[in-house]
Amino acid sequence: MTRSRRVFDTEELFINAIAERTAALSAHYCHQRGYFTVVLSGGDLISWLRKLLQPPYIDSIEWSKWHIFWVDERVVPWDHPDSNYKLAMDGFLSQVPIPTGNIYPIDQYCAAVGDAKGAAFLYEKCIKRLVDRNIIRSYKSSGFPQFDLQLLGMGPDGHMASLFPGHPHINFKSNLVTYITDSPKPPPKRITFTLPVINCSSYNLMAIRGMEQADAVARVFNDDLDLPTARLKADTEVIWYLDADAASKLSDYDEE
Template identity: 60%
Template sequence: MTEARHRKWHVFQTKDELSVAMAKYTAHLSAKFCKEKGLFTVVLSGGGLIDWLCKLLEPPYKDSIEWSKWHVFWVDERVCAYEDPDSNYKLAMDGFLSKVGIPNEHIYAIDKHYAADGNAEHCAALYEECLRNLVKQDIIPLCPNGKYPQFDLQLLGMGPDGHMASLFPGHPQINVKDKWVTYITDSPKLPPRRITFTLPVINSASYNLMAVCDDHTEQCPRSIADIFKHNNLALPAAHLTAHVETMWYLDKAAASLL
């Protein structure tokens, strides 16, 4: 393990090794929080994350994790129908959530009807309302400053351009502080309409795990180097912190310029 400023990071030789480590990390925190407070709030993202979580579907994790105590959220979501191939909900349900025993009422997806209609602004408002109601129900605590929800673990990914969630370089959403969930209608990565947690919410999580695997692009290793060597704050992922721990898992290709 290596540290750069506030970041802890591991480099893995292969994506499979990264996936094994991610499963171990997630299972450990699941056990910790289920024991301490009787539930585990975990936030998912899109991209390759669901594939990297596949080791949780194997022994010893599938039969030992207390799935019924999980509460699942999304750090960002594409504003589209659940059945759309672009949907992070569909990706997670097909590849992971439908294969474990998490109660349906513990899976908090974007509003089905307004998502299908493409109403990003309304979807963001409704998702924030959902989070605020869960705070009132003591499912999600507030962080120490009392302003933002504090999830137990967020599992994040970074795009080659240094974006995380749907916070993109050069776009104003990175600066939103008065909301928990905001929206974008001109995402540089299709589809253009999305909702996303704001940066203060992302950084209020107890644990943030950022996993990055290079998909044979030159831009991704450059972005990683810009973050770790130069702390380039023009890249949204450079702003990632957490209340307890911020961990980066990189495969060898993504870390090739470090």
């Protein structure tokens, strides 16, 4: 499997590159389709989107055409500190004019009562409805949703979304969204896109910084398929954005 990577010597170059790629894809899909479907993850990603809140992006992006989803979510109330929805709202979404109706969080009631199974069922139902409306494209003949851009992260153990090494959910292929109640990383209850959905995206951008990620990055680029991130694909392109620390155990890399 061929993986494209870019390595950045400074955080500024790293976050500028994420902003440039996201804005370029937004312009492309807004012009082509009238929509731009973006899948977010948690962790540090939201803080790395801060350049989009500044000129020239804040005033040039067609925010009203964005539709926002989450690759995974913790089954906790919307206002809980562990909520990816809260993280994204506080750090990014509340500062851009994306219509509220274009933001698709986990079901509020299921989140409040900790109903992971119900939350997964309703999130899948929401996605299927948007595919039927052609807001989300359908991937060729498979019928899986095809998001325009997924902005992903990786844990030091090589997990992505809430697909963890050695966990059976990495092999699920029939559902769009599944749930877990025994996550090895707290909180235990989560919903997550399945691997086929993640891999049907037009663009997957994996953003990683920090020395604690270096071992997993090296294993991925050595095709260690025990790691969920080593199975990451995309319909058009997978790009890994790394800082020098995260790339430090690769056999070679070029800094920008």
